[in-house]
Amino acid sequence: MKTSILGKISGYILLISISIIIIFPVFYTLSTALKTNAEAQTFPPRLLNFSPTTENIKYLAGNADFYEAMKISLLVAVFTTLVVVFAATPLAYSLSRMNYPGKKLIVLLVTLVQVTPAIVLLVPLFAIVAKFGFYDKVITQVLILSALILPFATWILVAFVKSIPFELEEAAFVDGASRLQVIWHIIRPLLTPGIMTVAIFTLIGAWNEFLVPVIMSESKAKPVTVFITRFITEKSIDYGLLATACSFLFIPVLLFTIFAKRFIVGGLLAGSVKG
Amino acid sequence: MLNSNSSKRKVLVTIISVALVSSMAVSARAAQEINVFVTASPSSDALKAMGPGFTAKTGIKVNYVTVPTGDIITKLLLACQTKSSTNDVVQFDSQHVTALASAGCLDEVGLRAVASAEYQDARIPAQLKAYGTYQGKRLGIPLSTEPYILWYRKDIYAKLGLKVPKTWTQYASNAKKCHDAGYYGSAIPYGAAAAAYRIGAMIHNYGGAFFDKNTYEPTFNSAKSTAAIKMAMDLVYTTPASVISGGGLVAVQAMQELDVCQMLNATGWYSTLGDAKQSPKVYDKLALADAPHMNGSKETFLFGWLIGINQYSEQKTNAWKFLEYSLGKTNVEAFLKAGAPPTGRVLFSTSQKAVLAKVAPYTAVMDSANKNAIPLYRVPEITEIMDVVNRGLNAMATKQISFDAGIAKLNADVKAIFVKSGKLKG
């Protein structure tokens, strides 16, 4: 069905409008990062006609606490991804290809996690965490976030596993291969895109996480998402520094997705096209 | 996944184990080292400035943990639950006292204060000693003293021929004249996290109260309380939009940026509003006076930071040494010069008084306000009460609920809280 010229133009207008709505807050963040706090608070706001300064970037770059926070964010994101991949991949395979006692219960448990808002878990979790001495530690955030992301990762991988034609495995079984050999030589290579997708989603999700770290950390395991709250104090709000810190949160993800876009899109498409 | 390719797997396993172990390792603290838990404020900035001198004198290292104001009480209570010894010195606020005391989180620092020659507890006014006391135990010493008083623009007053209001009726009439001249007449915050504080102070300026001290029956519908709340609502029309949904800080920002004639706020903001760099537009145009009163009442709310010692700290003696050093008689001038609002200590030496006069020219007003200032209600339900009253007053100010229904709801909500805790019958 060919689109008319009018159709094409209105299509582009729509896309451009949506793009503006999406880009505007991001642009605002980045431009405010380049303003002094005083200039960030002028009205009417100077969206383009301001004198850029790098003082905010210099301040954060020289701030030991900020480095620590970036380090923590990175550690939590990377380790959560490792844990999720290691836990979700075998789980997804076993859920989609095997039958065993307790399978229904596991599915129930995974579902339970997905419907429970994190806040519901955090109060009793805090008591447990404190009792066993895990408060204010990176490992605590890693394990909690992994558990919260696990269901989503598992469903995505289940979809990927199911898209691998069973005939491939069947043929290998007929040829006498053991289950583990089949997994290693056939499933693993074909599942790599799925694993990459899950890894990326988990990486980004853990990097952006706020609620869990804000409750589970105090000084030693504070990621950047919690760090930015220090710019809103009882005495003042430093718009410039706040925007700069937010930019430091956004930019790595933006750069990362330029490289990893096809996995993100692929993952979502695989998850939805189940039939 | 379970098979070999073992070298890659081994490397991965090693990395993970090292990370796990290192993140689980309990960091050993140097024997002579204390942790000071603070929130960003001029007072804590001054405490940080005192650190190096203290370390030089005693050899005890001082570490600072800074948390956002809204997080103080949660962090302290959670740490207390786990009997954590991480914090030694802790900064907190008036509305936190009951919670911290009920949970047994604080050391009875009053005993140390009384026994200390350096601290000279005798020079702390009785009002401020009571401020840090709950059920007979003194759990906090004053870090700053900040009663709610009247702030006004003396240049606008002069221009419009206004007099400093002694009553709220005069305040309202001043506000109207300002409004008619194109300025904002008032910047009392009505935000859902702040309304109850200053409007609560207004209620006491009128001689009213949230609830009866003895029976716990809510008294928002008493004649005095209702009159105060009505006055607050009647001022909304001439309040900047951001202040209607904001708190004390937003009111100060409005004062800095817009032309606002008057507001009710804490004295401690002087370090922001009186500073040429931070408030270039208004720093030399502001003046302070006693909060307006009605019906012969003299009451207002007393606020200010308290500071104390963690009950589970393992360095209590060193923690006290730090407090003695920063807040004691020897370093009064140094502490003030480091930017701290007055602690409330009565000064005796001329040079000390001179420094105080330079740093806080409003002390006469502050002292007079302090004489009749009362701390926020010391009941265990206070945080819930403040939240409910905050939101109720905010709903009234944003016209979500009518005045009469709003008063009734305030009464009902506070009553429900006392019913839940068993102080009132349902």
Place this chain on the structure above:
Amino acid sequence: MIKSEARPARKYSRSSGLAMLFSLPGLLLLLSVVLAPLITGFYYSLTNSSLISSEPTKFVGLRNYKSDVFTSTFGDALKVSLQITFFSILTQLLAGYVIAKVLARSMKGTSFFVSVIMLPMLLTPVAIGMMWSLLLNPDIGAIKWLQSFVGLDINFLSSSGTAMSAIIFLEWWGHLPFVVLVLLAGILNLPKEIIESASIDGANWWQLNLRIIIPMLAPVIAVIVIIRSVNAFRMFDTIFVLTSGGPGNATVNLPFLAYKTAFTYFDTSRASAISVAIVAIVMPVYFIFLKMTKV
């Protein structure tokens, strides 16, 4: 929809052990991080524990449920949760459908637009919320300035209706990418012949979309609705940063109510009762999803 390929268990009974081993890491994680707190939380909800009480913990039965779940406060928060969920999904589906259809045409530059549309999903919700709170500042915010061009001056944070709109808008903004991409995938997978023959037969725009395309997209839309419902219901970060539940209690949703009760009122037992109630409400919805995906 691919149903679970039934395999005769006897053929692979040896690997049941392997399967259970595969599930072990995930299972351990979930048991310790999710099941244990849920059970503990359920226990707390029946006691009088609180972070500040000096009373000994004792069993109080359903008292917390009476005081905090079967009340109008809980009902209001539930209403807010439902409103946010309903309106954000509705607007996402409407906008998402139109955008997905345009993208499906694969005009020049589609790849660029897809990258842009993906943005909100990747950006930190807390940071976005903070930036929006600056933008929505009623005195110096950019939104106030932009509004002045069309003669408006709405203070979004000062009235319940507009504050809810702001929250719904942010929820819409943040999750539009997901809806667009999933719908796009669905549209790309539609059998082109049916659509083409219908349009040749003279179907107009309404008939084509409403009678043919959308019904064929029904499974995809259902997946979107279920996933988005569960997530919109759980929304927290934005409300926490933008409105703190205000003005008044207008934007207090269920997770925020639980947070407030636990960390502002310090009453862990009442917060646990609210939490248990939240799970009880959302569970059935998700079981429907399970039935539909049949693992």
